Amino acid sequence: MGGFLFYLCPMQDNNTQIFGIRAIIEAINSGSTIDKVFIQKGLRGDLFNELDQLLRTNAISTSFVPPEKLNRLTKKNHQGVVALVSPIEFHDLDTLVISVIESGRIPKFLILDQLSDVRNFGAIIRTAECTGVDGIIIQKKGGAPVNADSVKTSAGAIFKMPICKVDHIKDAIYHLQSSGIQIIAATEKTENTLYDVDFTVPVAIVMGSEGKGVSSSILKIVDHHAKLPILGEIASLNVSVACGAFLYEIIRQRLA
Structure with missing residues (x-):
C-alpha cells in the first residue's frame, strides 16, 4: 500500500467510512461512491491540497468540523479527514x-x-x-x-x-x-x-x-x-x- 494509511471501517446500518487523507484520495480515484467528507478545520499541507482539489473536481459534499466531531466518528488515526461511502450506486x-x-x-x-x-x-x-x-x-x-x-x-x-x-x-x-x-x-x-x-x-x-x-x-x-x-x-x-x-x-x- 506504499506506506500510507488505508482504513475501511464498517458502520452500523449499511454505512462505511474511510479515513486517512491518502486513503480517501485513492478511494476517489478508484471510483468509490463517496457521499460526504468531514474535514478538520484548519487542515493544511500539500497532501490535503491534493484531496481538496479532488473533492472540488468531483463535486463531493464536504463539511469542515472540529476534531471532536471526527473523534466521535472513529477512534482510528483519521489524519483529520473521514469519508462516508454511499450504501448505493447512483444511476446515470x-x-x-x-x-x-x-x-x-x-x-x-x-x-x-x-x-x-x-x-x-x-x-x-x-x-x-x-x-x-x-x-x-x-x-x-x-x-x-x-x-x-x-x-x-x-x-x-x-x-x-x-x-x-x-x-x-x-x-x-x-x-x-x-x-x-x-x-x-x-x-x-x-x-x-x-x-x-x-x-x-x-x-x-x-x-x-x-x-x-x-x-x-x-x-x-x-x-x-x-x-x-x-x-x-x-x-x-x-x-x-x-x-x-x-x-x-x-x-x-x-x-x-
Whole structure:
C-alpha cells in the first residue's frame, strides 16, 4: 500500500467510512461512491491540497468540523479527514431516461431541490417506490446525504429506487424537457392547484427544501407551478407528505 494509511471501517446500518487523507484520495480515484467528507478545520499541507482539489473536481459534499466531531466518528488515526461511502450506486440520468422511455412506460420522475432533512428524504424515497416513480434526481452538493438514516427511514426502498446525482438541478431539468418530459414545481407561489395539472403525460415533480421551497431560479424554468389546497390555519405541509399527495394524484389521473 506504499506506506500510507488505508482504513475501511464498517458502520452500523449499511454505512462505511474511510479515513486517512491518502486513503480517501485513492478511494476517489478508484471510483468509490463517496457521499460526504468531514474535514478538520484548519487542515493544511500539500497532501490535503491534493484531496481538496479532488473533492472540488468531483463535486463531493464536504463539511469542515472540529476534531471532536471526527473523534466521535472513529477512534482510528483519521489524519483529520473521514469519508462516508454511499450504501448505493447512483444511476446515470441520461441512461435512465432512455431506459424508461424505451420501456413504453409514461415517465414519472421526482426532483429534489436542496432537500436537506434525511428523514424526509427517506420517507420520500419510500413513497416514490410505492407509487412507481422511475427515478429520483438529487444534486451532488447541498442535499440530504444517502446514509444509514435514509436507508432506515426509506424502509429499504432506497435499494429499489434508481437515484441520480447531478452537478446542477437546472441542467437535469433542461435534459428532461428536451426528452419530452414536463416539469411541475410544487410551490405555494401560484394560484394553480395540482388538480389543474395534466399528469397523464410524461412528468417530473420538483419538491423544494423544507425551509425555502423550490428555488426561484428553478421556478423560472419549469413548465408548470402547482400547489396543494390548504384549508386549515397552518400554511404548509411537511415536504414528504406534500410529495405523497402529488405522486398519488399522478396515479389517480393515470388510473382514471
